[in-house]
Amino acid sequence: MGRRPFLSDIDPDLTRKVIPELCAALGFSDVGRKAIAVIENCVNLHMSGERTDANVVSAALRGTDRWYTLANLVFHIDNICSARGVFEAKIALERSLLGKHLKTAYHQINIRGVSSTVLHRAALEAFQGAGWIPLLHFSDATLYVGSAAEPIKAPFIDQIENKLALILDEIVSSEVVPLVIGSEMQDFLPKPELFDYRELEAYLWEASKRANPLNFKKKKPEYKADVVKKYLDLCNISFDSFDSSSIDLYTERIGIARREMAVLRFFKYAMSSDLIGKDGVSIAKQEYENIFGQGAWEELTSMSTYMPAPDMKRVDRFWALPGCQFGINVSTIEELASEERVKLLIELLSQIAVKVYSAISSPPTRATLAREMAAGFMQDLISPADDFKPLEIAKHQMEFYAISKPFTGKQTRKARYLCPICNTSFETGIKASADFIDKPEAHTNRGVAHGAFGYVTICYTCYYERILRQVLLGERAKELIVIFPRMNIGAETGELLVEKARSFFQRAYALMVADEGEPDLHLSMALTHFIFEQILKQDFSHLDPAQLAELLTYRSSKENRRRNLQKLSKALQEAYGEDLEEANIAWGTTFSLWDEAVEAVYANKVNDDEARRIRAEVYQLHPRMKLVCQTPHMALLPLSYTIRLNEDSEANAALRRTFIAIFMGLGLDASVAIVSSSDEIDFQGGEGVAFVPPVASIRQLIGSNWVQLDEAERWLKSIGIASILADSGSYSKRAGLLEVLLAPTPGHVLRRIELKKNEEKKPLRYQDIVYLRILAEVTTPSM
């Protein structure tokens, strides 16, 4: 118990040996003997415990000037750099010799997710703009310094917020059309905040593409007959007089009207009073009825989720319009081709919208969203803060904690909530949907055990965080790879970490979209056995970040490669009506055979957007990962898939995630955690190399919540080798990895492999013994 005795980390012999080598490596060729002696003294006496009388006198006798001050500087800089947090570093700096010459300031935030990277950037830029120099970055803070002689002050909070809003505006201005359109069966406009009136036409086109006209045709005959009957009832036509051919005619008609139904439905959402206000609605009604007739607006606004019979009745109004009204040479619109009808409808609705938006004072845009998001994320800024009253905050939280339980799972006006994600107390939040968190309707013990339970309510800041993730990734993020510096990091080293993360992502991106490489090469983080087999073939410690990304790739099987090529050939021939000449004209090529053309498209040698689109669709060449890295504090890689194989249990999946986290942690020299997108990031890096997911059996196996540096390589090998052996020994697909790791001896695994080989009438491979030897080394010291 108590303090341990002083433990020196100084070895004078080693200092003597290393300094000349270090000087040579750094290019200090003209360092004299005297200077070397000063440097040696600085190193050997930089710890107060080493400054015994004998050591100091001995150093003085070596006869060099200024060494004591320099040794003190080394001592203080060592203390500042070893600080565990921004406050410790700030105090160490202020108490040091340098404290007299330097001013200090810092910014600190509460880590939430991708928004934290943006907030860090805004704060960093604001401080730099005010004349401060970043000295040390921590995952949640930055320590700045400035000359004591200069009159510099910390930036105002408003400045940081403005910068944040600008950055967010830049992000949310990107292409988000697919995100705005939801599911026609549930919520067609799930995120109205992303709606921008200037993109309405694009939304309507996207909505029309979401509806498949063939779906209705594929339904059972009884269902179709029932729909036709309901439709005829609505039109006051007797169904009894109809024969099967007439029913088929109506079925066909309802089927092909599917896209127009979707367009009208989205228009209804776009013209809601929440977006355009009551004045806007009355203008929209007037304009809409001018075209579609009296009572049409009521019909439009009464549309609900997809219901073919009443929806057809609404489309009938459009189809019945005379062609001459729009300068088209048909008696009614119904006679036009499907694509032309949809185009005309979108044009008409867009014209109505233009009139509405020009008449109202503030049409909906995403600029408002960027401001609102900035205001929300500013709550995460702990310092600088205007009026930080921890006592009041605590009181408020206590009050909400006491009364929020009955309101969990309910949305009422008087409700008081605690956010289930970040624990913030709030009054007005947003009803959670599966679009941004997992199982929002699942009961939680934050609610009362009896009575009805609907959906949980989350705070707006968490909601905006999820929206931001979707905007950045282009779809819902399932998991987040969080990369933190392993401890505090200087500006230069920080840039290096950012560079590493970018280099890793750029290579991964190139592999995902296969612009240059073969499209049969895929990137997966769940196939740990493939990854480890590749790791075993090379010296993992000497790989650069781009090579790390290459280790995550696998090639499709021979059979799949053949099948994909067939699919590509079929898709290309369908797209060009099996006319190679037409394809040659479009691509500017001179292929004489389809096989040649397919080969060229496969190799991405055809410079044509449509051909590339078909290639990407067949081979699913879409980036499923995005890098969010604004500053050296942290980098995030949101994934649109989960790191687990189909039948994996939670334990198996947790082991795969731990493996990938160690892989990236060692490769990028950082702390890495892989968390579900619904989870809060409640760590700050520095806890270890890799985060162990919260699965009891896995944490018990590893013995900690984080894999430490000295254990990282062992666990990388253990999980990697278990992935290979679980496959060789036909262990259960659910929990095979854990079963291998818990086997008392490698002999148990060997027997299992042999039994499988005997069944297959194959001999044991020498390679299996090599793998088992690795397992023996890393898992069971006593074997």
Add this chain to the structure above:
Amino acid sequence: MRTPIFVRIKRFDLESVSSDIESVRRCFDSYLDSYPVKSSRSKHSLMGPVGKILQEVKSGKWDADSLAGYALNIHLTNPKAKGFISQEARNSLTEGINRLLTLLKSSPVTVHDKILDRIDYGLYFMRRAKVMEAFEKLRQEFAVFLRHKYGTSEKLTEVWGEKSADYGPDFSRVPYPGRTLFEKAKGQKKADISEFAQQAKLKGYELIDEEEEI
């Protein structure tokens, strides 16, 4: 008031006897180095009398001498042993049995099965790995033999008349020259295996086919 009874159960930590388990294994492994196995594929054959020892010791009725005698009898009845056991092997066997009985005596009965299981499968892995490594060593020697003779694997496939075969750029995929391969081989391939087998015999070891023993 009734006096409460406190029972403190201390779980036995198997890791605390891991070095003893290891030493028992090493003794038996040393003994088995000189035991002539009938087949390297079956666990029963590979473990020889040690498998029987581990089975019998569970009963707790044997002392060290009688168990050693029982094991020696099994050893000597193996026709391949030709009624002989070296002094060194006998010492290792006796030492292993003594250590095993001491270990079991000092451990709770409830963990005996686990201890024996660890000795059994751990030893089995050691023996199987040794055999596989011996096979691999021979296979690599065969590859060296072929590389000296033919230089390139293309030349080898040409001489052996196997156009579709791929023996790897540095003969790394040359198969183990076992009996099955020999019996199926024709022409120069058969001659090469035979020549290599002769050389191996001169060096003091013979080719065993791992696959025939499935």
